Amino acid sequence: TLSGDLDWIVMQAIEKDRNFTEAYFRQGIILKAVRDYPQSSKVFLIGLNTTADPKKQKGFFYELGDNYMLEGNYTKAMDVLDHYLQAESMNRQKIDQAQLWRRNAQFALRNQKTASEFLPRKLSDTVNAFAMQYFPVMTADETELIFTRRVGGRDNDDEDLVVCKKDSMGRWMPPVSLSPNINGPMNEGTCTISADGRQLIFTSCMGRRGYGSCDLFESRKVGDEWTRPVNLGPEVNSPAWESQPSLSSDGRTLFFVSDRRGGIGNKDIYVSYKLESGKWTKAENLGPKINTPYDEISPFIHVNGRTLFVASSGKLGFGGYDIYRSEYENG
Numbered sequence: 001t002l003s004g005d006l007d008w009i010v011m012q013a014i015e016k017d018r019n020f021t022e023a024y025f026r027q028g029i030i031l032k033a034v035r036d037y038p039q040s041s042k043v044f045l046i047g048l049n050t051t052a053d054p055k056k057q058k059g060f061f062y063e064l065g066d067n068y069m070l071e072g073n074y075t076k077a078m079d080v081l082d083h084y085l086q087a088e089s090m091n092r093q094k095i096d097q098a099q100l101w102r103r104n105a106q107f108a109l110r111n112q113k114t115a116s117e118f119l120p121r122k123l124s125d126t127v128n129a130f131a132m133q134y135f136p137v138m139t140a141d142e143t144e145l146i147f148t149r150r151v152g153g154r155d156n157d158d159e160d161l162v163v164c165k166k167d168s169m170g171r172w173m174p175p176v177s178l179s180p181n182i183n184g185p186m187n188e189g190t191c192t193i194s195a196d197g198r199q200l201i202f203t204s205c206m207g208r209r210g211y212g213s214c215d216l217f218e219s220r221k222v223g224d225e226w227t228r229p230v231n232l233g234p235e236v237n238s239p240a241w242e243s244q245p246s247l248s249s250d251g252r253t254l255f256f257v258s259d260r261r262g263g264i265g266n267k268d269i270y271v272s273y274k275l276e277s278g279k280w281t282k283a284e285n286l287g288p289k290i291n292t293p294y295d296e297i298s299p300f301i302h303v304n305g306r307t308l309f310v311a312s313s314g315k316l317g318f319g320g321y322d323i324y325r326s327e328y329e330n331g
Contacts, residue, residue: 021051025059032067041067058087062094065101069319074105077319081105100294101319108318127164127172131157135244140195140303142166146178148189159187161202179226182219184208195249195303200226203243211237216245216256235282236272246299254280255299255308264291269299269310290326297321 024047031040041064048060061084068077081102088095122128132150139146145164151157160183162175177183182200186207193200198221205214208229215237217229231237232254240260247254252274259267268291270283290296294314298321301308306328311321 192247194251
């Protein structure tokens with residue numbers, strides 16, 4: 001792999017010069033990219049000790065702060081982030097990010113007991129049968145679980161929508177392709193389904209005529225078959241990326257994520273409403289109460305139609321993406 005080749009080159013450089021500061025930084029970045037945060041932090045610390053140059057040191061402080069947050073080592077994160085903020089005065093974007101990480105570390109230290117109360121359990125290996133599976137949605141009667149499966153761990157590996165159904169004993173049966181009308185040779189995934197189980201909106205990337213890199217499509221269940229998908233059109237889709245839809249129980253309100261221009265952050269949550277004519281209204285940004293200058297993803301509207309859950313990397317929390325809840329009141 002590319003990261004493996006880079007790692008070998010970096011190791012050769014370090015063997016030739018044990019004080020090659022930049023090589024340690026590069027090796028730490030490579031280890032971070034494959035999510036080996038503890039080893040990445042060890043390498044960053046070695047590299048940090050090879051230099052007294054504040055300009056080089058601050059890069060290590062910044063990356064260590066991120067690593068320690070990802071590891072949940074909040075005390076160490078605050079320490080190195082303090083060093084970074086003392087050393088950096090020019091890069092406004094990184095200063096803002098470091099300040100957010102530091103606020104999150106303080107929040108996490110105050111609220112660790114609360115976090116330990118929530119202990120998710122992994123579903124059976126019958127469901128978790130692939131290299132990657134994610135973005136699950138459940139039908140209202142809780143008998144079918146639809147999710148995205150990826151055949152490998154790389155970004156360009158094929159994605160399809162699969163469904164698991166419960167047997168008479170309430171156990172999940174092996175996942176099967178949702179429909180040949182929906183799954184094709186390109187990528188399909190991140191779906192949402194109406195409460196009656198007959199309306200499906202999902203993401204399709206390439207392979208179908210659309211407006212951008214990934215668009216939202218709709219399919220309806222007629223009898224036991226899903227119809228050929230229809231693009232939701234330019235009021236919802238754009239030349240940018242649209243994905244991660246969540247449909248209200250009545251099928252008339254659609255929340256989704258887009259990285260289109262004019263948003264508040266890189267990825268924002270948008271909403272569109274279905275008219276009596278069947279057309280969707282022009283998508284609206286949910287605004288600064290929900291969206292931040294960072295990323296908001298994975299919206300989920302509760303069956304009550306009022307409670308919206310989103311994941312955000314820009315609000316006060318435990319670091320990375322946390323899940324937040326917002327209530328719809330008085331418009």
